[in-house]
Amino acid sequence: MEEVDSESNNKDGVSEVAPALIAVHPLRSSVAVALGSDLRVFDLLAGCAVSLVVDDSVSGAAFHKDSIRAIRFGANGKLFVSAGDDKTLNIWSPLSSSSWRCISTVSSEKRISAVAISNDGSYVCFADKFGVVWVVDISGFDTNQPLLDKRPTPLLSHYCSIITSLEFSPDDRFILSADRDFKIRVTNFPKKPLNGAHEIQSFCLGHTEFVSCLAFFQAQKYPQRLLSGSGDSTVRLWVISSGALLDTCEVATKAGLLEANGSGKAEDHGHAVTDLCTTLDGLLVAVAIQSLQGIVLLSHNVSAHTLTLAKVVSIEGEAFVPTCLGYSPSARELWMITGVSGLPGSSHPSFARIRVISGIDVEQDAVVLGDDKIPGGEKLLETLQGTASVDENAFVAAAEAVKTAMCNLLIKKQYSSENRESRKKTRNDRKLKQ
Amino acid sequence: MPETEVKSTFNKSTGLPRKRFYRARAHSNPLSDSHFPVPISPSHVDYSLHFPHFFPGSSKKIQFADIGCGFGGLLISLATLFPETLMVGMELRDKVSEYVKERILSLRVANPGQYQNVSVVRTNSMKYIPNYFEKAQLSKMFFLFPDPHFKEKNHRRRVISPFLLDEYAYVLEVGGIIYTITDVEELGDWMKSCLENHPMFEALTEKELEADPVVKLLSSATEEGQKVARNEGQTFQAVYRRIVPSDQTS
Numbered sequence: 078m079e080e081v082d083s084e085s086n087n088k089d090g091v092s093e094v095a096p097a098l099i100a101v102h103p104l105r106s107s108v109a110v111a112l113g114s115d116l117r118v119f120d121l122l123a124g125c126a127v128s129l130v131v132d133d134s135v136s137g138a139a140f141h142k143d144s145i146r147a148i149r150f151g152a153n154g155k156l157f158v159s160a161g162d163d164k165t166l167n168i169w170s171p172l173s174s175s176s177w178r179c180i181s182t183v184s185s186e187k188r189i190s191a192v193a194i195s196n197d198g199s200y201v202c203f204a205d206k207f208g209v210v211w212v213v214d215i216s217g218f219d220t221n222q223p224l225l226d227k228r229p230t231p232l233l234s235h236y237c238s239i240i241t242s243l244e245f246s247p248d249d250r251f252i253l254s255a256d257r258d259f260k261i262r263v264t265n266f267p268k269k270p271l272n273g274a275h276e277i278q279s280f281c282l283g284h285t286e287f288v289s290c291l292a293f294f295q296a297q298k299y300p301q302r303l304l305s306g307s308g309d310s311t312v313r314l315w316v317i318s319s320g321a322l323l324d325t326c327e328v329a330t331k332a333g334l335l336e337a338n339g340s341g342k343a344e345d346h347g348h349a350v351t352d353l354c355t356t357l358d359g360l361l362v363a364v365a366i367q368s369l370q371g372i373v374l375l376s377h378n379v380s381a382h383t384l385t386l387a388k389v390v391s392i393e394g395e396a397f398v399p400t401c402l403g404y405s406p407s408a409r410e411l412w413m414i415t416g417v418s419g420l421p422g423s424s425h426p427s428f429a430r431i432r433v434i435s436g437i438d439v440e441q442d443a444v445v446l447g448d449d450k451i452p453g454g455e456k457l458l459e460t461l462q463g464t465a466s467v468d469e470n471a472f473v474a475a476a477e478a479v480k481t482a483m484c485n486l487l488i489k490k491q492y493s494s495e496n497r498e499s500r501k502k503t504r505n506d507r508k509l510k511q
Numbered sequence: 512m513p514e515t516e517v518k519s520t521f522n523k524s525t526g527l528p529r530k531r532f533y534r535a536r537a538h539s540n541p542l543s544d545s546h547f548p549v550p551i552s553p554s555h556v557d558y559s560l561h562f563p564h565f566f567p568g569s570s571k572k573i574q575f576a577d578i579g580c581g582f583g584g585l586l587i588s589l590a591t592l593f594p595e596t597l598m599v600g601m602e603l604r605d606k607v608s609e610y611v612k613e614r615i616l617s618l619r620v621a622n623p624g625q626y627q628n629v630s631v632v633r634t635n636s637m638k639y640i641p642n643y644f645e646k647a648q649l650s651k652m653f654f655l656f657p658d659p660h661f662k663e664k665n666h667r668r669r670v671i672s673p674f675l676l677d678e679y680a681y682v683l684e685v686g687g688i689i690y691t692i693t694d695v696e697e698l699g700d701w702m703k704s705c706l707e708n709h710p711m712f713e714a715l716t717e718k719e720l721e722a723d724p725v726v727k728l729l730s731s732a733t734e735e736g737q738k739v740a741r742n743e744g745q746t747f748q749a750v751y752r753r754i755v756p757s758d759q760t761s
Contacts, residue, residue, distance in 0.1 A: 207667075209674075234674035237542050238636045258638060259551070264677075272674070275710055276756060277681040280641040284554035338684075489544045 093430060094482040095144035095162075096351075097416030097429040102275050103154045105405040107239035108453070110461045111145035112429045113418025116159055123174040126460040131179045137183040141165065144418060145191060150203055152196040156215075166184045166203050168215065172425060179276075181227050183213050183240055193243035193252065200270060202232060202252060203241035209233075210254055211221035233264055233274045238485065243289040247300045251278055251317060255288035257487040258337075261305055263317045279320030285309040286489035290352050295406055299379070304362060306350030308487060310335060311362055312421060326384040328364050331374045333342060352399065356492045357406040360439050365399040365413070367480050371415065372399060372434070375420040375442065390434060390443050396472040397432060404437070410452070411437045416462075417475035428467045428475070431458065526617045530582065533610035538701070539603045541637050541668050547605075551632065553645045562597060564627035568642060568684045573597045573644065576682075577653040579670060583611035583733060588732040590629040592724065599643075600631040604709055608633035620679060637670060640678050647684040651725070654702070656735035658696040671702040673709065682697065682710040683753040692729040692748040694739045699747025712751040 086141040098111040102374045107127060110117045118127035131138045150157050150171070150376040151231050157177065160166035166189060187205035199216035211229035238256040243267065252266045252274065254444035261281035264274045268446055286308030294302055302323075303315045310329035315322055329335045329348035348370050355377075362375040364382065371391040377382045401414040416429030448458060492500070520532040525647040548558045559566035575593070577586050580600025611631040618626040632643070651663055657670045666672070671691060679689060687713065691702045698700055706712045720726050730736040730746050 231674075233677060236675060236678075238638070260641065262641075272710075273677075275677045275680065277646075277677055279646065280552075280681075282642065285551060489546065491546070 079429065088311070089370065093144070093153065093419045094421075094478045095146065095418045096479045096482075097414045097418070097498070098145065098148050098401045099412055099414040100148045100150055100157075101405045101410075101412050102150055102171070102401035103152060103406070103412075104259040105407050106154065106174070108457070109148055109150075109157065110413060110414060111148045111159060111161075112416055113144050113427050114161075115143040115162070115418075115427075116141065116145060117170075117461050118177060119453055119457045120174040120274070121457070124453060124456060126456070127171075128176045129169070129179070130176050131208075133183055137486075138167070141167070147192040149192050149194060151194040151196060151198050156201075156288070158192050158194060158201055160185075160192050160203055162188045164188055165191065166201070166213075168201065169230055171406065176309045181215070183227050183229055185211065187227065191240050191243040191254075193245050195245050195266070196247060196249050198407055202245075202433055202505065203245055204243050204254060205227070206239060207460075208235035208238040208256065210225055210240065210243065210252070212234075214271060230271045230440055232261075232270055235262065240435070241287060241289055244291045244293060244303075246303075247293050247297055247316060253291055253292050253303065253317065255305060257287040258295045259284045259286065259288060260334070261288055261291065261303070261315070261320075263320065263416060273504070278318060281305065281313075281315045281317070281320045281322070283322045284311070286349070287485075289350055289483075292307060292355050292362070295354045295357050295404075302364065304353050304434075306353045306364065308483075309351040310348040310350065310366070312350055312353065312362065312384060314377070314382065323382040324377055324384050326386070328367055328373050328375070328386075331370075331386040332366065332369060333370060334366065349480075349483060352402045353405040354402040354411060355405065356409070356437055358439070361437060363402055363404070363411050363437065365402050367483075368398065368476070370395075372396055372402070372411070374437070376439070388443070390445065391446055392432060395430075396428065397467055397474065398472075399432075399477040407436050407451070409441075410435050411443075415472065415475070416473070420478050421477055422470075422473060423471060425467050425471050428471065429462050430467070430472070431461055435488075439492065442468060521613075521696070526621055526746050528610055528613035528643060530610065533606045535604045535606040536586065541603065541635055541670075544737070545603075547556055548635050548732040550642050553641075553648070554641055556733070558597075561599065561630035561632075562627060562630055565597070571597050572648055573599050574649055575599070575651045576601060576636075576644065576655070577655070579603070579654065579657055580611060580631060580674060581607060583614055583631065583657070584736075585653060585728060585735040586611070586629050586631070587626070589725070589727050590618075592625045592728075593630060594625070597628050597630075599629070600645075601634050601636040602628070602631060603635050605633055637675060640682055644682040646681055647687075649682050649722050650687045652679055652683060653729075654691040655687070655729060655733050656693055656739075657691075657698070661697065662712070664677075666701075669698070669701065671705050673705055676705060676709045676712065679724055680753055681710070685753055685755055687721075687751070688725075688754045689751050690725065690729055691750070692736070692746055694735075694744045696745070696747055699749065703747075703749040704717045704750055706751040710756040711753060713754050715750045715752055723750075726750060 117221040146161040157169040164185045166183040169177045191204040201213045202399040210232045210233040236258045242255040249296040255261045255316045265276040265495040290306040314324045374387040376387040399413040412433040418427040575598035577600040660668045
């Protein structure tokens with residue numbers, strides 16, 4: 078019994094670890110980073126840090142008090158949302174280059190694990206830790222006016238599962254939700270979502286571990302095609318209207334992280350896909366995998382419906398395992414961040430490191446930019462990373478901690494049969510037998 | 512293993528399994544992470560394991576699902592009433608689903624050619640319905656005497672809830688019917704109001720209920736129903752049809 082307790086205590090410590098997140102403005106005017114409860118923004122056009130303003134005109138508005146788990150720009154870049162473990166969702170107006178105002182704060186009953194904004198900018202959806210997806214109507218908002226008291230209404234639910242990713246389809250016809258129970262649900266997004274979304278279009282089933290991320294192709298040409306990454310170390314390509322699986326790419330094996338025979342794969346959860354990014358033309362997909370120092374580029378063959386390995390872009394010189402990706406279509410840059418907050422027992426409990434790959438294009442060669450060549454230069458790095466220099470060991474420890482936290486959260490706990498029996502020993506029906 | 516020991520869990524005269532060896536707690540936690548195998552998708556369900564009489568070689572699909580089938584009373588009655596329809600019971604309690612499995616196997620032996628269309632799986636139907644059935648695959652779903660879960664904080668454990676009805680509507684064909692019955696008035700009201708307020712379900716008319724032979728089985732065929740009848744208790748049923756939602760709501 079004691080063993081079980083100490084184990085679970087240990088886990089609680091690690092599960093407070095939150096990976097660093099990054100989001101790039103769709104028109105590349107700014108870059109936002111979330112590290113723990115801290116939100117940092119840099120304006121690329123003005124070349125300066127953006128200050129975040131929370132004022133009294135919005136009731137209940139405050140900076141985040143606990144780890145931020147999801148950040149996202151709206152499709153046209155007029156909105157930005159952040160949400161996380163403090164059970165609040167902040168909606169920011171990123172119009173001014175010097176300051177962003179928090180125009181609304183929505184409170185949730187449970188911790189928030191994912192957010193999405195409809196492409197027409199009318200609705201914000203978020204998923205809580207109990208598997209319920211909530212919708213907030215933000216249509217007709219004025220960037221200068223705070224939104225009045227917005228309450229979320231429940232939209233749909235995955236029964237007692239953790240939702241890991243939420244996406245609107247490019248045409249806003251569907252809302253997609255992925256969970257730790259290997260499922261991707263495609264639901265018709267109704268005209269009146271405040272009455273709930275009841276009509277399920279399909280389920281995309283095929284992953285054999287938690288689904289960690291979803292991505293549509295940024296090109297409007299393929300509104301039906303969906304990509305998903307998972308703890309089973311694969312990226313899969315789907316047709317959302319039917320839920321049909323078009324292709325499965327064993328990215329970890331292809332990148333040389335796993336033996337091709339797949340032995341020992343079930344026990345080793347070290348190569349989960351953590352994030353996906355698609356390029357403008359829809360021909361390339363960038364994939365971040367745990368334990369891989371760099372990213373994998375997959376090429377998407379549109380007519381053959383396949384995903385094949387294009388190349389592995391390694392990051393030389395440091396243990397850089399990206400925790401989150403952002404893509405700027407106009408500049409063809411892939412923004413990557415690695416970092417962690419709440420790292421127990423370390424001299425640097427929170428830190429982040431940003432790298433950029435330019436030339437994410439079929440015709441060009443991908444180049445990992447040096448710190449001197451990075452857009453925004455030193456000022457950007459200072460704003461988003463902070464100044465503290467962090468040694469190599471901390472990066473390695475951070476990557477391990479992020480991996481453990483993800484496994485603890487999303488993979489079912491396995492108990493030995495003795496352990497299971499001992500947990501049952503206080504049950505009344507067992508007592509009677511003796 | 513000595514043969515006799517195995518046989519002793521079966522009734523000598525009928526050859527059926529004896530319930531006393533399959534007693535389990537009346538309730539099971541649907542929120543817990545259990546470790547039974549779950550098919551990755553409906554195409555991964557091995558029909559030849561469940562219906563060896565029909566598979567391989569048939570293209571039939573399961574059309575009836577008894578959710579929380581308990582000791583399987585309803586399934587057994589339906590098996591002979593609809594001999595050409597494949598049906599499956601879903602039960603979360605391991606021992607109980609074992610009992611139903613043994614019961615079906617013995618019935619198949621005792622009645623050659625019969626009961627080949629019925630089977631049981633151990634699963635948490637609240638979580639894994641989409642793993643077993645495709646869109647619009649089912650024509651009937653049964654929820655007979657489900658756990659009432661009185662406390663408000665436990666309402667999310669109820670097997671009929673507004674959110675779960677979305678999933679049931681997904682696996683039911685248009686015109687498919689959902690049958691619910693309970694002896695707990697509060698739960699009866701709850702199930703009725705969930706179904707009534709859902710845009711994809713409409714109630715069957717009195718006439719339709721009378722004409723449906725299955726409705727009579729709801730209270731008479733199951734072990735729970737017989738118990739209620741013995742105690743002269745009341746039952747509350749709600750029978751609804753899956754419809755195409757009107758434009759206003761979708």
